[in-house]
Amino acid sequence: MDAVRDGRWVRQANHFTDRLGPPEPGRYRLYASYACPWAQRVLIVRELLGLQDLLDVAIVDPIRDERGWRVPGGGFLSELYLATDPGFEGRHTVPCVWDVKERRIVTNDFPQITLDLETRWGGTPDLYPKELRDGIDAVNDRLYHGLNNAVYEAGFARSQEAYEDAVRRVFATLDFLEERLTGSEFLFDRLTESDVRAYTTLARFDTVYYAHFKCSVRRLTDYPAVWAYARRLYAIPAFRETTDFDHIKRHYYMTQTTINPNRLVPLGPELDWSL
Template structure:
């Protein structure tokens, strides 16, 4: 049903603002599309120690950028600022940092960096965002392009042995792009269409589309270790950040409850496989994830009660997927230990026991 009405909703800081049009969730995909490139064509040239990635661990779109930065070894080239898991109608805040300010930018709210770029900035204050530390202004918040550019434009700053997340072969790249489009529309965004549906009809349609896609992924991953084959790619990063939140948040909070991730054998083993690889699970903070969704989405959860579960220990169970491919790094090497100051807090993950 589409009655022609448009209703603004408050969840505006994960990957873009959105509206409910005719009771159906619609994400606003208009971002600051400026790019940081080797030739500086958009006015921002690749330069080590100039830019700061602002990425909340709670947000799946931001989590992508944290993972890619770590896999490629860009920690020395691009610093990382991490807002806390909750925000108000204005902005993400740096409430986890001493004095409530980002230690490098000196701001309390990410909003300040957007207004430094455009004092009349009209859209949502979203993460991830890359900020130019020279003037404190946001360069871009185009989350999909950010990770692609980290792989290509920042190649001179990659660590030795960094995996190739974007296939060189044109046919393989076309296949990856096709897979990523379906993962985005049906899964990454699909869980939000379920959670923020404004009518039974809109929810039923979103639910059907989501689980049709998950069944397709279950079948695809039964015979291959990763989405494109034997090695990880950008496509795996994009799917992982939704799967890792599925049972903790989307199954209950967003009513994506035909079954849990743990009840889909191939997808659950695949998700554990990625989680246990350096660069994936060591970026995931389950406590922040749950706090964000259950506290910020007051229209869905007005009591703001954060569930105690689920039990996270299963994420470390053996996955047995080595038989489908024995080199997840595609001839490269895993990243080293997590940098000091970037570790997930103790007790917030099975990888960071209390």
């Protein structure tokens, strides 16, 4: 389970960490939410690499209640977790990959799922090219601690100090991205895994993280290069078609009731994501 240490919110470790075997049509099913940035990464990569026929997808209901994520056809994601490990006590999270043949969750290790699709299942473009891997890993690490997870650390902080530390990291990372993307189309010389990881947080930034997680020093739209970059990615079908602002808003504002107890969903902001 997540922990709170000195007012800091600490995410639970990923519990199921087996690796995906070779692709086999009908064998693996991805459970994902359009609301969830970690799950959207996998949805984007699946489409970019054209793996739709090899990896089935089940999209969960955006509103989670005390029983957790509701899966299509009735039932809850927790049943799959408990079928795999009856003693599992953590949160039942998306994304996770269910092995239809062995009836078990293979992995909920979100950073590894996309890398496995890229390196073991293939397809083009190559989002994790060998010659760029060290650089991509370093940028991904920076993105995780300074942006992807830092917005959650800000939102769920239990002390002013922990909140401020997280928010400073968020805006330092946006400053870094602004500099890196000024004059560049992508974070590297082509589209890579790092762009997928950056995008899913940027897509939620002004709509959710700014208000709900109090990451409100500046808006994404105040960063000309980063905002143009986010819209450039949104223009790519794999990014756009897996971005559902309605699921995103209803999920965060209606499910995370410790920080939004009245479950009101804001009407704004009005944003024009077209290029």
